[in-house]
Amino acid sequence: MSSSLKALSVALALVTGLASVQAFEGIGRSATQPEIKAWDIDVRPDFKGLPPGRGTVAQGQELWEAKCAGCHGVFGESNEVFSPLIGGTTKEDIKNGRVASLRDNSFPGRTTMMKVSQLSSLWDYINRAMPWTAPKSLKPDEVYAVTAYMLSLADVLPADGELSDKNIAEVQQRLPNRNGKSTRHALWPGAEFAAGAKPDVQGSACVKNCAPEAKVASYLPDFARDAHGNLAQQQRLVGPQRGIDTQAKAPPAQAAAAKPVSALLQQHACMACHQIDSKVVGPSFREVVAKYKDRSDAREYYAAKLKSGSAGTWGAVPMPPQALPEADLAAIAAWLAAGARP
Ligand code: HEC
Numbered sequence: 001m002s003s004s005l006k007a008l009s010v011a012l013a014l015v016t017g018l019a020s021v022q023a024f025e026g027i028g029r030s031a032t033q034p035e036i037k038a039w040d041i042d043v044r045p046d047f048k049g050l051p052p053g054r055g056t057v058a059q060g061q062e063l064w065e066a067k068c069a070g071c072h073g074v075f076g077e078s079n080e081v082f083s084p085l086i087g088g089t090t091k092e093d094i095k096n097g098r099v100a101s102l103r104d105n106s107f108p109g110r111t112t113m114m115k116v117s118q119l120s121s122l123w124d125y126i127n128r129a130m131p132w133t134a135p136k137s138l139k140p141d142e143v144y145a146v147t148a149y150m151l152s153l154a155d156v157l158p159a160d161g162e163l164s165d166k167n168i169a170e171v172q173q174r175l176p177n178r179n180g181k182s183t184r185h186a187l188w189p190g191a192e193f194a195a196g197a198k199p200d201v202q203g204s205a206c207v208k209n210c211a212p213e214a215k216v217a218s219y220l221p222d223f224a225r226d227a228h229g230n231l232a233q234q235q236r237l238v239g240p241q242r243g244i245d246t247q248a249k250a251p252p253a254q255a256a257a258a259k260p261v262s263a264l265l266q267q268h269a270c271m272a273c274h275q276i277d278s279k280v281v282g283p284s285f286r287e288v289v290a291k292y293k294d295r296s297d298a299r300e301y302y303a304a305k306l307k308s309g310s311a312g313t314w315g316a317v318p319m320p321p322q323a324l325p326e327a328d329l330a331a332i333a334a335w336l337a338a339g340a341r342p
């Protein structure tokens with residue numbers, strides 16, 4: 001599960017720890033039982049803390065479409081606000097309890113369902129943190145229902161299935177990556193790890209005679225430089241899965257043809273410096289096309305200018321070279337040459 005989950009459970013451990021500490025003389029007051037109870041919502045791997053309740057896949061689907069699909073996609077596949085929740089698991093994984101695609105470096109991403117090894121984590125996280133815009137607004141039955149729906153999308157539960165406090169331990173035994181969590185290290189030391197476990201990263205802070213400048217000790221090897229396509233051409237809003245080589249799958253010409261120029265101007269951040277009708281950092285597109293309207297080679301001119309950048313024509317501020325896919329560049333240049341009409 002993502003680091004946010006880890007951070008949350010650490011934070012929670014701290015909070016519950018503090019609540020049981022005796023009040024300091026003259027500072028604050030002890031937390032009341034109801035206050036502690038309100039904080040104490042964690043569900044543990046052995047399902048301690050799980051409130052009773054139940055929800056069906058069908059109920060979950062309805063809730064999902066109303067409260068989750070907008071951000072995570074109808075099938076949990078969206079890569080827009082967060083990496084996909086669902087995908088990358090197979091019936092074989094459900095049998096083995098290990099997700100094979102996690103070991104396949106060519107697999108494009110890591111979904112939540114691929115990684116999660118403990119159903120309690122999924123239930124707990126949704127219960128405390130989702131929907132993003134209204135955390136803790138779901139009733140326990142609703143958390144069971146959306147979790148059931150997510151599990152059905154991954155074939156862990158059948159379409160007419162349900163999840164409840166009664167069957168959750170059983171369903172855990174079908175979680176695709178249930179055996180995927182390793183404890184043979186100091187982060188979550190398991191029984192097989194020797195006593196006296198220390199974190200596996202051991203650094204020491206430099207406090208004297210520190211080198212004044214950082215020294216780069218290793219570089220990305222040449223063969224890996226372009227492994228994910230040209231990073232400069234990729235602009236994604238959020239999410240950890242940057243760098244997918246989309247050019248390899250769909251020729252850029254097709255991708256560009258599907259998009260209106262207004263979307264390309266947004267995507268390539270032109271509108272951060274330009275507007276159609278007014279000067280911002282750079283000249284308005286209206287002024288630009290008026291200046292070059294009589295050029296017969298306007299299209300080539302614009303394409304070249306975008307590639308090389310521009311300085312000294314419109315004022316003191318230069319435009320840096322614009323790195324964008326050929327097809328997008330051609331579409332924008334053609335649009336400018338045709339008069340930058342909306
Ligand atoms: C407004 C957008 C939004 C909505 C609506 C939303 N989520 Fe999320 N969800 C997010 C974001 C953003 C994250 C990542 C949060 C982070 O890591 O800090 C996330 C993370 C998650 C995760 C954790 C995945 C992981 O691997 O860590 C789960 C599970 C999840 N959402 C389920 C749901 C469910 C179920 C609903 C509906 C009840 C829902 N979300 C509604 C935006 C949303």
Ligand code: HEC
Pocket residue numbers: 265268269270271272273274281282283288302305306310311312313314315316317318319320322324332336
């Ligand atoms: C960081 C701000 C910035 C960004 C981003 C930017 N521009 Fe510019 N642009 C400028 C400035 C400043 C000028 C004026 C440069 C000069 O004096 O020649 C300019 C000039 C231009 C010109 C006129 C060139 C000429 O020969 O007169 C065009 C056409 C243009 N930009 C298009 C674009 C397009 C299309 C994009 C997006 C792919 C873009 N710009 C992105 C700041 C920017």
